Amino acid sequence: MLDLEHWSDTRTMRxxxxxxxxxxxxxxxxxxxxxxxxxxQVLIKVHAAGVNRPDISQRRGTYPVPPDANPTxxxxxxxxxxxxxxxxxxKPGQRACSLVHGGGYADYAIAEADQVIVxxxxxxxxxxxxxxxxxxTVEYNLVERAALKPSEWVLxxxxxxxxxxxxxxxxxxxxxNVAVTAGSDEKCAYCQTIGADVTINYRSVDFVEAISxxxxxxxxxxxxxxxxxxxxxxxxxxMAPDGRCAIISLQGGRKITADLEPLLRRRLTLVGSTLRPLxxxxxxxxxxxxxxxxxxxxxxxxxxxxxxxxxxxxxxxDAHRLLESGVTVGKIVLSVV
Numbered sequence: 001m002l003d004l005e006h007w008s009d010t011r012t013m014r015x016x017x018x019x020x021x022x023x024x025x026x027x028x029x030x031x032x033x034x035x036x037x038x039x040x041q042v043l044i045k046v047h048a049a050g051v052n053r054p055d056i057s058q059r060r061g062t063y064p065v066p067p068d069a070n071p072t073x074x075x076x077x078x079x080x081x082x083x084x085x086x087x088x089x090x091k092p093g094q095r096a097c098s099l100v101h102g103g104g105y106a107d108y109a110i111a112e113a114d115q116v117i118v119x120x121x122x123x124x125x126x127x128x129x130x131x132x133x134x135x136x137t138v139e140y141n142l143v144e145r146a147a148l149k150p151s152e153w154v155l156x157x158x159x160x161x162x163x164x165x166x167x168x169x170x171x172x173x174x175x176x177n178v179a180v181t182a183g184s185d186e187k188c189a190y191c192q193t194i195g196a197d198v199t200i201n202y203r204s205v206d207f208v209e210a211i212s213x214x215x216x217x218x219x220x221x222x223x224x225x226x227x228x229x230x231x232x233x234x235x236x237x238x239m240a241p242d243g244r245c246a247i248i249s250l251q252g253g254r255k256i257t258a259d260l261e262p263l264l265r266r267r268l269t270l271v272g273s274t275l276r277p278l279x280x281x282x283x284x285x286x287x288x289x290x291x292x293x294x295x296x297x298x299x300x301x302x303x304x305x306x307x308x309x310x311x312x313x314x315x316x317x318d319a320h321r322l323l324e325s326g327v328t329v330g331k332i333v334l335s336v337v
Contacts (some may be wrong), residue, residue, distance in 0.1 A: 001212070003088050004292070006041060006076070010031070011033070011034040011271070011285055011294060012031045012032060012033055013018070013031070013033075013034050013107035013108050013204055013265060014029050014030070014106060014107050014313065015029070015030050015031075015032045015103070015105065015106035015107070016028070016071045016073050016074070016105035016106065016316050017021060017030055017071055017073065018058070018059045018073065019074050021059065021060055021061025021062075022059070022060070023059075023063075023075045024059070024316075024317035024318070024320040024321050024324075025130060025317055026059060026315055027059060027073070027317055027320070029313070029314065029316075030038075032072075032106075033107075033258070034099070034107075034108045035070075035103070035108065035110050036083075037042075037083055037085035037088075037110055038087060039084045039085045039086040039087050039088075039273060040086070040087050040088060040112065040113050040114070041080050041084075041085045041088070041110050041111065041112060041113055041223070042082075042083070042084045042088055042090055042096075042098075042110070042111050042113050042116055043081070043082045043084070043108055043109075043110060043229065044077055044080065044081060044096060044098065044100075044108065044109050044110075045079045045080045045081075045082040045083070045085040045107070045108055045109055046077045046078070046079045046104070046106060046107055046108060046336045046337075047078055047079075047080070047125035047127055047129075047335075047337050048077070048078045048079070048125045048126050048128070048129035048310075048333050048334065048335055048336055048337075049074045049076065049077050049105050049106075049109075049313075049325055049333065049336055050074075050075070050076040050077075050103040050104070050129045050132070050133055050136070050162075050331060050332075050333055050334075051249055051316075051331070051332040051333065051335045052075055052133055052162075053075070053076065053123075053249070053251075054075060054180075055073050055075065055320070056106075056320055056323060058073060058260075059073065061318065062154070063290075065102070066101070066183050066276065066277070067305070068277075069101045069102040070100070070101060070102030070103035070109075070110070072102055072104070072105055072106050072109075073102070073105045073316075074100065074102065074103060074104020074106065074109070074334075075099060075100060075102065075104055075127060075132075075133055075276070076097070076098070076099050076100065076102045076104055076129060076130075076131070076132040076133045076247060077096075077097065077098060077100055077109045077111070077132075078095075078096070078097035078125040078126075078127075078128035078129040078131075078175055079093075079095075079096065079125060079336075080093055080094065080095055080096070080099075081093060081094045081096055081116075082108060083115070084113070085215065085299045087113075087115075088113040089162070090116060090118070092112060092184075094181035095118070095119040095128075096111075096116045096118050096119055096307055097116075097117050097119060097125075097129060097131055097132055098112075098115050098116045098117060098127040098132055098287070099109035099111075099115055099132040099133060099136060099275065099283060099287065099315040101276075104194070105313065105316060105336075106336070112283070113286065113288065114205075114217035114280075114284035114287070114288075114300055115235065115280075115283050115284050115286050115287045116290070117132065117287055117290060117291050117295065118133070119284075119295075120209040120295070120299045121299055122299040122300075123265050123299055126310060126333050126335065127298070127303070127305040128163060128308055129191070129307075129333045129334075130293075130305065130306050130307045130330075130331035130333050131166075131298065132287070132290070133162075133163075133168060133169075133275065133288075134162050134163045134165075134166040134293045134306060134331065135170075136164060136283070136286045136287065136290055136292045137163055137248055137275055138166050138167045138170050139170075139223065139269075139283060139289050139293070139294060140219050140273065140275070140286050140287060141246040141248050141273060141288055142154070142167055142170065142171065142175070142222065142224050142246060143170070143289075144180075144289075145244075145271045145273065145294075146169060146222045146223075146245070146246040146271065147222075147244060148174060148176055148221070148222045148287070149174075149176070150174055150175030150176060150219070151175060151176065151177070152176050152177070152221035152222060152223040153176070153177045153178075153179065153214075153215055153218075153219075153220040153221050153222070153240070153327060154167075154171050154176050154177070154178055154179070154220060154221065154224065154225075154293065155179045155181070155207070155220040155222070155223045155224070155262070156168060156178060156179070156180045156181075156196075156224045157180070157182075157205075157225050157231065157236060158181070158182070158226050158227070158251075159180025159181060159182045159187070159188075159191040159196060159199070159332075160180075160183075160187035160188075160190050160322045160329045160330070161331075162189070162261070162308075162330055162332075163226065163248070164182075164224075164226075164247060164279055164307050164329030165191075165194060165223075165306035165329075165330050165331070166256050166303065166306050167198050167224055168191060168194050168197050169194055169195055169213065169297075169303040169304065170294070170297075170303060171301060172195040172295055172327050173302055174251075175221075175270055175280060175306050177196060177197050177198075178198070178259060179196070179197065179199075179200065179210075179211060179220065180187060180196045180198070180199055180200065181200045181201075181202040181207050182199060182201065182202070183203055183299075183326065184201065184203070185199070185200060186200050186296075186329075187200055187201075187329060188200070190288055190329050190330075196306060197214075198210070198211075198214045206235065207270065208237045208238045209240065211238040211269070212238070215240070218240045218241035218306045219238055219239045219241075219266075220232045220238055220239055220242060220243060221239075221240050221243050221244070222243065222245070222246070223235045223238070223239060223243070223244075223245040223246070223269075224246050224248065225246065225247045225248065226247075226250050226251060227247060227252040228247060228249065228250035228251065228252050228254060229250065229252030229253030229254075229255070229256060230252065230253070230256065230257075230281065231252055231256050232245075232247070232256045232270075233256065233257065233258035233259060234331055235263060236262045236263060236268060237270050238257060238258070239262070239266065239316060239319065240266070241266045241267060241268070242267050242268070242269075243266065243268050243269070244268070244269045244271065244318065244336060245268065245270050245271070245273050246272070246273075247270065247272040248272070248273065248324075249274075257289035269315070305330075306330045306331045307330055307331050307332075307333050308328050308329045308330030308331060309322060309328055309330075309332050309333075310333045310334070310335050311332070311333075311334055311335070312335050313334050313336050314325065314334060316334060319332050319334060
C-alpha cells in the first residue's frame with residue numbers, strides 16, 4: 001500500500017502553468033509536489049495529454065476557470081493508475097484515460113474515479129489522450145441532446161478538427177449521413193477519408209446552398225456547431241423540419257443577428273453546452289456512456305484515432321502555436337513520458 005500521507009512531501013513532478021496570461025511563451029514548466037488523491041479520486045501517471053482550445057483561452061486569461069480547478073493546464077490525460085483514494089475500486093497499474101479538472105499537462109494528474117475510462121490493450125495512450133474531451137462532447141451533444149438517429153443527415157462544422165474528426169466517425173457508426181465544412185480542399189479530402197459523405201470548403205462554397213443540393217432541398221436534421229456567430233442564422237436556413245442544432249463553441253463570436261422565422265415555421269431546436277461547468281455526477285454519467293458505447297468502436301478501429309500531431313511536453317508552446325494557426329488536422333497531443 002502506498003504511503004499517501006507523505007506522498008507529496010517526497011515526490012515532485014513537472015507541470016505546465018501560466019502565471020501571467022499571454023502568448024505560448026507565457027507557459028512555464030514548474031517543479032511541483034505530486035498531488036495526493038482524495039476519497040473517490042485516483043492519481044494517474046500521465047503518458048499523454050490532449051491539447052484543446054479551452055487550454056489556449058486559459059493561457060490567454062479569457063477562459064473562466066472554475067475556482068476549484070487545478071491551475072495547471074490540461075483537461076484530458078491517458079496513462080496508468082498510480083494511486084487511489086478511499087472508496088475506489090480501480091487498482092494501481094490499470095491503463096486509463098480521463099477528463100480532468102485541470103492538471104493534465106503534468107507528469108501526474110488527479111481524476112475523479114467515476115470519470116476514469118479503463119482502457120483495453122488495443123488502445124494506445126496517444127490515441128486515448130485525444131479521446132475523453134472529444135468523445136464526451138460528441139456523445140453528450142450530438143448523440144444525446146441533438147438525438148441524432150440512423151439515416152438522418154448531420155452537418156458538422158470544423159470537420160477536420162479533433163471534435164469534428166471524432167463526430168464524423170461516430171455519426172457514420174450510427175448509420176447517419178454526414179456533411180461537413182472545412183477550411184481547405186486538403187481538409188475536405190481528409191474528412192472524406194474518415195467517412196464524410198459531403199465535404200464543403202466554406203471559403204469557396206456557401207454551405208447553405210451546398211446542403212440544399214445534397215439533401216434535395218430538405219436540409220439537415222442535426223447541426224453540430226463550434227462556430228456560433230453568423231453561422232447560427234445560416235444553420236437555421238440549412239435545417240430540415242424538426243431539426244436540432246447543438247452549439248458547443250463560439251469561435252466565430254458570441255453575438256448573432258438571425259432570422260428566427262425558420263425556427264418557428266420548421267419547429268427547430270437550438271441547444272448549447274460546454275463540458276467544464278457540468279456537475280461531477282453528469283460528467284461521470286457521460287464517461288460511462290463513452291465507456292459503454294464508444295470505447296468498443298475505438299478498440300475495433302471503427303472510430304480511428306483523431307490525433308494529427310504529437311509534441312513532447314517540453315514543446316508545449318509549439319503545440320499551442322500549431323493549434324492557434326488553424327492549419328492542423330485532427331487533435332494535438334503532448335507526449336509526457
